[in-house]
Amino acid sequence: MGSYGMLARRALLTENPVMVQIQELIRGVKDCVSLAQGVVYWQPPKKALEKVQELVWEPSISRYGADEGLPELREALLRDENKLHKSSVMVTAGANQAFVNIVLTLCDAGDSVVMFAPYYFNSYMSFQMTGVTNILVGPGDPKTLHPDAEWLERTLRDTKPTPKLVTVVNPGNPSGTYIPQPLLQRISDICKNAGCWLVVDNTYEYFMYDGRKHVCVEDNHIVNIFSFSKAYGMMGWRVGYIAYPSEVEGLAAQLLKVQDNIPICASIISQHLALHSLEMGSNWVTEQVKDLIKNRELVLDALSPLGKDAVKGGEGAIYLWAKLPDGYHDDFEVVRWLARKHGVVLIPGCSSGCPGHVRISFGGLVEDQCRVATERLKRGFEQLVNEGMVP
Numbered sequence: 001m002g003s004y005g006m007l008a009r010r011a012l013l014t015e016n017p018v019m020v021q022i023q024e025l026i027r028g029v030k031d032c033v034s035l036a037q038g039v040v041y042w043q044p045p046k047k048a049l050e051k052v053q054e055l056v057w058e059p060s061i062s063r064y065g066a067d068e069g070l071p072e073l074r075e076a077l078l079r080d081e082n083k084l085h086k087s088s089v090m091v092t093a094g095a096n097q098a099f100v101n102i103v104l105t106l107c108d109a110g111d112s113v114v115m116f117a118p119y120y121f122n123s124y125m126s127f128q129m130t131g132v133t134n135i136l137v138g139p140g141d142p143k144t145l146h147p148d149a150e151w152l153e154r155t156l157r158d159t160k161p162t163p164k165l166v167t168v169v170n171p172g173n174p175s176g177t178y179i180p181q182p183l184l185q186r187i188s189d190i191c192k193n194a195g196c197w198l199v200v201d202n203t204y205e206y207f208m209y210d211g212r213k214h215v216c217v218e219d220n221h222i223v224n225i226f227s228f229s230k231a232y233g234m235m236g237w238r239v240g241y242i243a244y245p246s247e248v249e250g251l252a253a254q255l256l257k258v259q260d261n262i263p264i265c266a267s268i269i270s271q272h273l274a275l276h277s278l279e280m281g282s283n284w285v286t287e288q289v290k291d292l293i294k295n296r297e298l299v300l301d302a303l304s305p306l307g308k309d310a311v312k313g314g315e316g317a318i319y320l321w322a323k324l325p326d327g328y329h330d331d332f333e334v335v336r337w338l339a340r341k342h343g344v345v346l347i348p349g350c351s352s353g354c355p356g357h358v359r360i361s362f363g364g365l366v367e368d369q370c371r372v373a374t375e376r377l378k379r380g381f382e383q384l385v386n387e388g389m390v391p
Helices: 018-027 046-053 071-080 095-106 121-129 149-158 181-194 251-261 268-280 282-290 292-306 331-342 367-386
Strands: 087-092 112-116 134-138 165-169 197-201 222-227 240-245 311-313 319-323 357-361
Touching: 018 331, 046 268, 071 087, 071 240, 071 268, 087 095, 087 251, 095 121, 095 197, 095 222, 095 240, 095 251, 112 121, 112 149, 121 134, 134 149, 149 181, 165 181, 181 197, 240 251, 268 282, 282 292, 292 311, 292 319, 292 357, 292 367, 331 357, 331 367
Parallel strands: 112 134, 112 165, 165 197, 197 222
Antiparallel strands: 087 240, 222 240, 311 319, 319 357
């Protein structure tokens, strides 16, 4: 029974979760500081936590709720968030589950889909484990990492049958690159003209820097994904949501089939926390995000030994993206060396389709902790550039 022959090929052919590998690496290194996982250091709003404490003994908290989410939460999301006026909402157990719901609803095994490198590793894995193995990975602009719209237009025109969907993360994970509204609209128009879906992951919508403003697009071929995890510090509470076009006949019913068969509903107490967090308003989030600007500066300084042109992103989200020196194509080996030799851990770019690169997260540590981590990282990169991976 232990034979690989008894296991599903879908699972066997799915990439190993990079974060599980990183967690194992951290456990094996004493005093290691993480700039790897995409988390924020703050907790949900204090007032919101206090309100849900009072709900623990409420009987409805321990029962199933509506598959699509608490009515009052869904109403608040439709009324207040993102100016999506032709969309309906389904609340999910985080944005990753939202993405799986969408793939199971829209794609069949063997369909082709489009992503852009560097791509979000969990989305890639979601395609693999649901049997969508024809994953077409498009290039990003070498200077900006923006998705190549010309490549997309050619690919959707020339690939038969037409790919089922295109997906982007905006602002990006793993790059922290923001897709400007005109380019996002062009990508949307290309998808609409080709007759395929566009799935936009807006998990980091509130994480914008240097005066940039996040914008959503809406149409009958667009599905948007959102998350409470990062903005409101609710990683462990697992609440996200799908905003899908209300006018597409049958879409809601098929999404509900998938939802009912996986979580039934997102955790009820978590949904109440999301609702009470929303009551604090987006200003609460943007105040937290302001504190990350110094962290971003510290990481940029730590990456300076790699050279100015090596570093991209950081326009939004909580990430910077860096190219390793020539000759270091095996980025996972560099990540292991940095952890063991210098006590700081990153995400290897190979997990996002770009060997020879690394992702650095600046959201998970308060400034003093981040300073310690970036001092180690800078020493590591200085040694890498000047001496190599010295044992």
